[in-house]
Amino acid sequence: MNRNRKLAVVCMAAGILMLLLSCFLKMHQSPAAAAQTLTGYRILIDPGHGGFDGGAIGASGTHESDINLQIAQALQAQLCKQGAEVIMTRSTAEAVGADKNEDMRNRRSMIETSGQQITISIHQNSFPDASVSGPQVIYAPGSVQGKQLADHIQAQMNSSLLPERPRVSTQGDYYIVKSGSAPAVIVECGFLSNSTEEALLCKQNYQQRVAQAIAAGVTQYFAQEQEADH
Numbered sequence: 001m002n003r004n005r006k007l008a009v010v011c012m013a014a015g016i017l018m019l020l021l022s023c024f025l026k027m028h029q030s031p032a033a034a035a036q037t038l039t040g041y042r043i044l045i046d047p048g049h050g051g052f053d054g055g056a057i058g059a060s061g062t063h064e065s066d067i068n069l070q071i072a073q074a075l076q077a078q079l080c081k082q083g084a085e086v087i088m089t090r091s092t093a094e095a096v097g098a099d100k101n102e103d104m105r106n107r108r109s110m111i112e113t114s115g116q117q118i119t120i121s122i123h124q125n126s127f128p129d130a131s132v133s134g135p136q137v138i139y140a141p142g143s144v145q146g147k148q149l150a151d152h153i154q155a156q157m158n159s160s161l162l163p164e165r166p167r168v169s170t171q172g173d174y175y176i177v178k179s180g181s182a183p184a185v186i187v188e189c190g191f192l193s194n195s196t197e198e199a200l201l202c203k204q205n206y207q208q209r210v211a212q213a214i215a216a217g218v219t220q221y222f223a224q225e226q227e228a229d230h
């Protein structure tokens, strides 16, 4: 190889290296920089059931409590990445109390005293008719802000998860959504009684998509709240 060709090869190698380096830096900079949309917000996530209370059982034996925790942790990671402070009612497979009454009382007390702006309880649905599927978000009867939060999350889940029959959010007279003063929703991510949806809900990659859709709904809710304040 003569001198000029050697120089050309060295320059080319250096060029490729610089290009790779700039791609690498871009990849590692932009998500964090672009995503700090939830700084200053405190969000409480309540992964439903746990321990002695497995919740619904899937068509192939999946325990609702396990899927709830996995999706809740994916949601926690996503919200933290966007700058939010996240409080979890549980972070292990265990329940939050020794029996159902104590468990629910402890969840309510955390919801009442954590100073969060919103509460999100994560659940999976079940129905005798195995053909029923799709996510649905529930809010407390008469709660205007709860409905807004539920509508944003429902819209994001419908548009990114593309359920066969998209649902609308609905009000539900449940203990958790009626706890505390912050708007609260129950996100029923899907039906474990539907074997196709059960299989999806067990996949890490689908759980990630569910978490991202919920986080996108939360982000839109706060953006709209801020606009309304001005």
Ligand SMILES: [Zn+2]
Pocket (backbone or CB within 6 Å): 048, 049, 055, 056, 064, 123, 124
């Ligand atoms: Zn449940």
